[in-house]
Amino acid sequence: xxxxxxxxxxxxxxxxxxxxxxxxxxxxxxxxxxxxxxxxxxxxxxxxxxxxxxxxxxxxxxxxxxxxxxxxxxxxxxxxxxxxxxxxxxxxxxxxxxxxxxxxxxxxxxxxxxxxxxxxxxxxxxxxxxxxxxxxxxxxxxxxxxxxxxxxxxxxxxxxxxxxxxxxxxxxxxxxxxxxxxxxxx
Amino acid sequence: xxxxxxxxxxxxxxxxxxxxxxxxxxxxxxxxxxxxxxxxxxxxxxxxxxxxxxxxxxxxxxxxxxxxxxxxxxxxxxxxxxxxxxxxxxxxxxxxxxxxxxxxxxxxxxxxxxxxxxxxxxxxxxxxxxxxxxxxxxxxxxxxxxxxxxxxxxxxxxxxxxxxxxxxxxxxxxxxxxxxxxx
Numbered sequence: 001x002x003x004x005x006x007x008x009x010x011x012x013x014x015x016x017x018x019x020x021x022x023x024x025x026x027x028x029x030x031x032x033x034x035x036x037x038x039x040x041x042x043x044x045x046x047x048x049x050x051x052x053x054x055x056x057x058x059x060x061x062x063x064x065x066x067x068x069x070x071x072x073x074x075x076x077x078x079x080x081x082x083x084x085x086x087x088x089x090x091x092x093x094x095x096x097x098x099x100x101x102x103x104x105x106x107x108x109x110x111x112x113x114x115x116x117x118x119x120x121x122x123x124x125x126x127x128x129x130x131x132x133x134x135x136x137x138x139x140x141x142x143x144x145x146x147x148x149x150x151x152x153x154x155x156x157x158x159x160x161x162x163x164x165x166x167x168x169x170x171x172x173x174x175x176x177x178x179x180x181x182x183x184x185x186x
Numbered sequence: 187x188x189x190x191x192x193x194x195x196x197x198x199x200x201x202x203x204x205x206x207x208x209x210x211x212x213x214x215x216x217x218x219x220x221x222x223x224x225x226x227x228x229x230x231x232x233x234x235x236x237x238x239x240x241x242x243x244x245x246x247x248x249x250x251x252x253x254x255x256x257x258x259x260x261x262x263x264x265x266x267x268x269x270x271x272x273x274x275x276x277x278x279x280x281x282x283x284x285x286x287x288x289x290x291x292x293x294x295x296x297x298x299x300x301x302x303x304x305x306x307x308x309x310x311x312x313x314x315x316x317x318x319x320x321x322x323x324x325x326x327x328x329x330x331x332x333x334x335x336x337x338x339x340x341x342x343x344x345x346x347x348x349x350x351x352x353x354x355x356x357x358x359x360x361x362x363x364x365x366x367x368x369x
Contacts, residue, residue: 002289002290002293003284006285007230007284008202008206008209011205011234011235014238015196015198015201016198019196
């Protein structure tokens with residue numbers, strides 16, 4: 001068989017495996033929120049290939065939290081506006097695979113964290129939590145003069161379709177400067 | 187034939203059709219840049235894997251299918267991307283050393299041989315600034331129009347024209363840089 005034919009077969013197998021995986025991924029989500037060193041990140045499953053239609057869905061829950069389901073990594077500005085309308089000042093960045101925003105977005109509310117335990121106890125962990133294919137924002141963790149910063153890195157390979165780095169910034173937020181990130185979840 | 191956005195990564199029939207339309211163009215694209223049959227085969231696999239990864243970035247109507255594919259192929263070849271691939275795909279079923287039989291090797295060698303002048307051109311371009319080289323590569327080596335090259339690189343057509351002009355000026359002593367410019 002010509003190598004082109006063999007390659008096509010392998011690629012189709014890969015494609016089937018990926019499509020299967022994106023259907024299964026929801027259940028695996030909370031198996032392990034990753035803390036790589038001190039860079040705290042949570043994984044969110046975002047089925048990326050849904051075609052035309054809204055890029056995301058935002059809904060308010062009876063307990064005051066907000067559920068956001070991301071379908072595609074676009075319209076960040078619109079999402080920021082929708083969150084603003086619900087009382088949350090947010091800064092949303094979508095990043096290409098293996099990149100992250102430079103670690104200088106601003107002053108972490110509450111002085112930040114030094115260990116995974118401190119991270120889990122902090123507002124930065126609690127403010128936006130993965131939940132199935134969505135994530136849930138708890139607005140009361142974002143105070144007056146603070147901004148919820150959400151950085152999503154696309155993940156083409158592993159069981160997660162994106163990786164979320166969330167934080168609450170006190171005062172002004174610097175724009176995201178993308179840089180290479182070899183530590184992305186695989 | 188144009189693809190619907192996103193279908194490429196989820197519909198095996200659409201993907202197979204896309205693959206068959208372009209696999210030869212991709213091996214030629216790679217033969218203009220590397221001269222080893224095994225590397226060409228391995229990179230072909232990586233480019234089509236990147237197609238699966240990047241299918242959601244394809245916008246029908248914004249540049250041609252081939253221009254988009256060359257954009258993906260260029261990114262795949264960039265050193266950053268290569269490093270990330272190596273780190274993430276150690277146990278990958280598609281990437282890595284592709285098995286080639288004797289016929290495959292001789293077909294690829296013929297192709298690589300045929301692209302010798304283009305490889306010389308590619309090497310001559312290495313001294314140019316990245317942005318200019320990218321445009322020149324796509325226009326001179328891949329025969330895209332400047333606006334298709336702009337679409338492949340995600341820059342404005344005007345910017346592409348300016349960079350092309352500068353690049354040609356810098357390399358004006360090389361005949362192939364002024365030749366093979368379509369339309």
